[in-house]
Amino acid sequence: MHKVILIVDDESDLLDVIEEALRFSGYPVLRAKDGQQAWELLATKSPGIILSDYQMPRMNGDQLFDLVRRSEKDATTPFIFMSSTPEQIKSTGTYSVLRKPFQFDTLMSRVNAL
């Protein structure tokens, strides 16, 4: 049984393509266009993996990660940042990073390993 993956990105085209790739590989997907929408979604949903962009309007990946890690429900959910500039990530805690741009095989090997 595949884990549900929450994908968060303000680039709607990339969000669409990642969703298509994950569904193609059998993963159920939840999607949000920024950290704020993701956080609102997490009030009622419990994904098995969170795959999030870093730079987003309203609430960036950094803020979303902090909220997730301080929450009771999702504190240990695997969190992957997708970023073209991972050196800018300031978050402290357990997460991994997928540097943009990335390929289908890279994405799948990362989520399959979790």
Added chain:
Amino acid sequence: MKLSTFIISNMAGILTEWDRFARSLEPNGSLSNKEIRDHAEQILRAIALDIDTEQSDKQQFEKSQGLAAMPSISSGASIHGTARQSDGFSLLQLTAEFRALRATVQRLWFAQGNQVTAEHSVDLIRFNEAIDQALAESVVTYAAQATRAKDTFLAILGHDLRSPLATIAMSGSLLSQPGITLDAVALVAPRIKRSASVMNSMVNDLLEYARAELGGEMPMSFSDCEMEEICQAAVADASAVHPDCAIVFETSASASGCFDHVRLQQVFTNLLNNAAQYRGDKRPVTMKLSANEREATISIQNSGALIPKESIDAIFDPMVQLAIAPDQTERASTSLGLGLYIAKKITAAHTGSISVESSDPIGTVFTVVIPRNR
């Protein structure tokens, strides 16, 4: 009269000379009188105070070696350096302002019949030291501001150019998977096309910017063409990038003329992309073309959040990104802050003009006026 007293009591005359010289250097011709004068009075008062302040030999030596303690970044000279960098002044022009200030004060002082006595010669030395110190403070903040602008630009470039690239890379590798469905192909293909279009627009902007910064002239290719066709091509380009945005094109006259149609299409596509990006309330973007015998006028209007008044003056400077409304959920994904800068260069190459108004209830309107004949 002591030089410090002269500076304070002749402040108005010195500042008038400053205004005249700074105006002659101004790159964009858009600074207000207040911006031209900037912190000149504050700098002059600090210089007058410095002349009158006791100084030990050690302090004088340190100042001459550039080792004097820099004042806080809120000094007039420090703020001046930052402001001039933002206004597009070059480092040479910043230096020239201080050279002119030095010459002006001394010329006006001698013109009042002041002679160089032993006391006055000390004043003059202290004056020159103070000017050098103010210049050093301005140069430090000018350089820091230039570095900040460069870092910001590179960060935006790194992020914004890689975003559509990420879509293309992911799409290409997904499409090469065995068993991929036709539905998936139909979903992915237009996203590849759109991302390539966004990247192409960014690369074009970057090339124009690099060419302008390297001092090269923008190559132009004028030919007889119809402005309506150029506008419609730009609408098609922008619609490909913003398929969810309705772009209404209205024309009231034929406007054939001698234009560089590729460059003008770049201008209008940039303006339409901006208008679609910042429309906020999802209302349509309107493009209007009108013409008389001499010129064609193209306006592009959206009804999104207004551009703050303080941002309007700098909006055609390079590396300026429009402020995003707090409720806006879309980030500017097609702008490196170069589009309007390049639009101004291209309209200028047509001996035309570009302007912007942003006010209720009309919204934001960019107006481009292009002469029909060269």
